[in-house]
Amino acid sequence: MNVIGNAFEEIEDIVGTKYVTDSEPICYSYSMNCDTVLQGIPEIVVKPSSSEEVAGILKVANKYKIKVIPRGGGADLTGGAKPIGDGGIIVDITRMNQILDVDEKNHIVTVECGISWSELCAQLKKVGVGYYTGSTGPGSGFSATIGGGLSNNTLGGGGAAMYGNVTEQCVGLEVVLPTGEIIYTGAKANSFCKKPFTRFGLGPDYSGLFLGDVGIHGIKTQASLKLYPIPEYAAYSTYEINDNQDRKEYIKVMKVMQRWQQKHLPLHDYYYYTKGYTKLLTTFQIKKNLANMGVEGSVMFYTTVADTQKELENSVEQIEGIAEKGGLSKLGETVEEGNLGKWFYEEDGRWQWAHIYWGLYGPEGTSLGTCLKCPTYQLPDYIQLYEDWANRNREKFWSVGGGGANFIVIGCHPCYIDVTGGITLHTDIKNRKIYYELWEDLLLSQIKDLGAIHYWMGEIIGKTLVDSGALSKEYYDFMISVKKALDPKGIMSPGKFYLNRAYGGGV
Ligand SMILES: Cc1cc2nc3c(=O)[nH]c(=O)nc-3n(C[C@H](O)[C@H](O)[C@H](O)COP(=O)(O)OP(=O)(O)OC[C@H]3O[C@@H](n4cnc5c(N)ncnc54)[C@H](O)[C@@H]3O)c2cc1C
Numbered sequence: 001m002n003v004i005g006n007a008f009e010e011i012e013d014i015v016g017t018k019y020v021t022d023s024e025p026i027c028y029s030y031s032m033n034c035d036t037v038l039q040g041i042p043e044i045v046v047k048p049s050s051s052e053e054v055a056g057i058l059k060v061a062n063k064y065k066i067k068v069i070p071r072g073g074g075a076d077l078t079g080g081a082k083p084i085g086d087g088g089i090i091v092d093i094t095r096m097n098q099i100l101d102v103d104e105k106n107h108i109v110t111v112e113c114g115i116s117w118s119e120l121c122a123q124l125k126k127v128g129v130g131y132y133t134g135s136t137g138p139g140s141g142f143s144a145t146i147g148g149g150l151s152n153n154t155l156g157g158g159g160a161a162m163y164g165n166v167t168e169q170c171v172g173l174e175v176v177l178p179t180g181e182i183i184y185t186g187a188k189a190n191s192f193c194k195k196p197f198t199r200f201g202l203g204p205d206y207s208g209l210f211l212g213d214v215g216i217h218g219i220k221t222q223a224s225l226k227l228y229p230i231p232e233y234a235a236y237s238t239y240e241i242n243d244n245q246d247r248k249e250y251i252k253v254m255k256v257m258q259r260w261q262q263k264h265l266p267l268h269d270y271y272y273y274t275k276g277y278t279k280l281l282t283t284f285q286i287k288k289n290l291a292n293m294g295v296e297g298s299v300m301f302y303t304t305v306a307d308t309q310k311e312l313e314n315s316v317e318q319i320e321g322i323a324e325k326g327g328l329s330k331l332g333e334t335v336e337e338g339n340l341g342k343w344f345y346e347e348d349g350r351w352q353w354a355h356i357y358w359g360l361y362g363p364e365g366t367s368l369g370t371c372l373k374c375p376t377y378q379l380p381d382y383i384q385l386y387e388d389w390a391n392r393n394r395e396k397f398w399s400v401g402g403g404g405a406n407f408i409v410i411g412c413h414p415c416y417i418d419v420t421g422g423i424t425l426h427t428d429i430k431n432r433k434i435y436y437e438l439w440e441d442l443l444l445s446q447i448k449d450l451g452a453i454h455y456w457m458g459e460i461i462g463k464t465l466v467d468s469g470a471l472s473k474e475y476y477d478f479m480i481s482v483k484k485a486l487d488p489k490g491i492m493s494p495g496k497f498y499l500n501r502a503y504g505g506g507v
Helices: 003-015 024-029 051-064 117-125 146-152 246-262 275-285 287-291 309-325 340-346 376-392 394-399 429-450 460-467 473-486 496-503
Strands: 044-046 068-071 089-092 099-103 108-112 170-176 182-184 219-226 233-241 267-273 298-306 365-374 402-412 417-426
Touching: 003 044, 003 051, 024 044, 051 068, 051 089, 051 170, 051 182, 051 219, 068 146, 068 219, 099 117, 108 117, 117 146, 146 219, 233 246, 233 309, 233 340, 246 267, 246 298, 246 309, 246 376, 246 402, 267 275, 267 340, 275 287, 275 298, 275 402, 287 340, 298 309, 298 340, 365 376, 365 429, 376 394, 376 402, 376 417, 376 429, 394 402, 394 429, 417 429, 429 460, 460 496, 473 496
Parallel strands: 044 089, 068 089
Antiparallel strands: 099 108, 108 219, 170 182, 170 219, 233 298, 267 298, 267 402, 365 417, 402 417
16 A cells, blocks of 8 residues: 555544545645635545544654645635645644633633634623624634634734734644644643643743744644623724825825824724725625715725723724824715724624625635735835736736736734735636736735735745745744754645755655
C-alpha cells in the first residue's frame, strides 16, 4: 500500500470510518475557498471530534511527511483553507463546535474553535444578562469559525471600531502543534490556574505566535475570548454624501473620521460605501430602502452603544455634530428610510453586508479582494489606487467577465482605518491564472506604493508579500526559524509565504 493508503487507514482508526474520506468528489469540493486562487485537491479530508484526535492525525502526517491544511468554515478569500498544489490532508474542525465554558465572573467564554461566530453569539445572547464577544468575527460569520477568524486576524462582522480585530479579544488558546503535542497558551499554561482569564504573563505572549498565523504554526482547537454584556442602549445613523468631485468627497469623509478619532468618540461600528458599492446595494440587495430613497451618492453609517440613555444621547450629539459640520446629509431613522446602521446592528446586517459584494453573481461569481489596515489620511490614496488598478486592467477584466471595482471602509479605530475592496467576476476555472495575475497586480501596488498591512494572508497575499520584497531578509529568516522549530518536517500548510522552500522546495 502507498503512503497515503497507510495514512488513511491509521487516520480511520483514530476518527472512525464515517469521518474520513478520500472520495474524489468530496476531495474536489475541498479544493477551493470562496475565491479564485488556483485549485489544490487534497487526497484526504478528515473531520475530527476532539483535540486528541487532531493530535493523532498530525502524528500520522509527520510519520508519513504528508502536508496538512487546517480548515474551519472555508470562507477564506485568499486560498488559505485548501492545499497549495494538489495533495495533503484537510483537517476540517467544524465538528468541534461546542461552547465549553461561559465564565460570567471573569467575563470569558471558552469554545471549541469549529463553532461559527453567529452560532456563538446566538448562544451567548441567551446566557445570564446576554453577552457577546465585542468584535464578533467577519462579515462571513454565518459560516466562518472562531478558529478561522483567529487565524486570519479577522474583523468586519460587528464591534470592530470599538474592540478591534478578534485576536485582540483572545486571552488564550489550546493548540495542537504540528508535531502533535497539545499546549495551552495564556493563563492556562499554568496547570494550577483553574480558568483562562489573561493572555499575558508566564513569559512571552505565545498566543501571539498562533494568532493571525493562517494555520502555519498549528491547529487551534480551543479559544478563550473576552465577553461583554450586550449594551443596553444603542444608536445608529446613516449619511449620504454626494459630491460631484469624487476626491473632494473622500477627503470630506476622511475629515469626519479624523475628528471622531481625535475625540475618542465611542463608535461601535463604522462603514463607508463608495458610490460604486452603494449602487450595488440599491440595485440588488436592499433596493427597497436605498433605491426608494433615491440615494445616488456614497453612504456612511456609524453605530454607538452606551450603558445609560444619557450617555448615549451625549455620544450621539457629539458624533452627529461632527458629521453635520462635515457636510454629510442624514437619511431617515428606520431601515426603510435607508438607515443601514440600524440594519447592520439590529438585523444581522453585520453578517450580510459583504454577501452582495462576494456573491453578486451567485454561485458562479467571485471577487478579487483584500482587507487591510491603513492610516486614516491614506483613504483618498487607497481609493485612487483601486481606481487606477481597475483602469489599467479594464480590458483584461472585461475579457474574463469582470464587473466594477468596489471599495469600502469597514472600521474606524482611534488611530487607523480598515479598508476592503476589489472586483467582482463571473468566475471560470480556465481563467484562474489571469485572475491571479490581476490580483497580484493590485496587491503589489498596495504593498509597495502605500505600505499596506493586510490581515488575511492565505496563499496569494502571503506569497505576494514575499515576492514584493517587503519582508527584510532578517525578518523572513526569523519566520523560517520559528516555523522550523515548531514544524521540523514542514507539514503544516507548507506553501504559505513560500515556507516550503526552507525545507528544500515542493508544495
Ligand atoms: C461573504 C464574505 C464576507 C467576508 N467578510 C470578512 C470580513 O468582514 N473580515 C474578514 O477578516 N474576513 C472576511 N471574509 C474572509 C473570511 O471569511 C474570514 O477571514 C474568516 O475569518 C475565515 O473563517 P473560516 O472559519 O471560514 O476559515 P477558513 O476559510 O476555513 O480558514 C482561514 C484560514 O485559517 C486557517 N485555519 C482555519 N481554522 C484553523 C484552525 N482551527 N487552526 C489553525 N488554522 C486554521 C486556514 O488554514 C486558513 O488559512 C469574508 C468572506 C466572505 C466569503
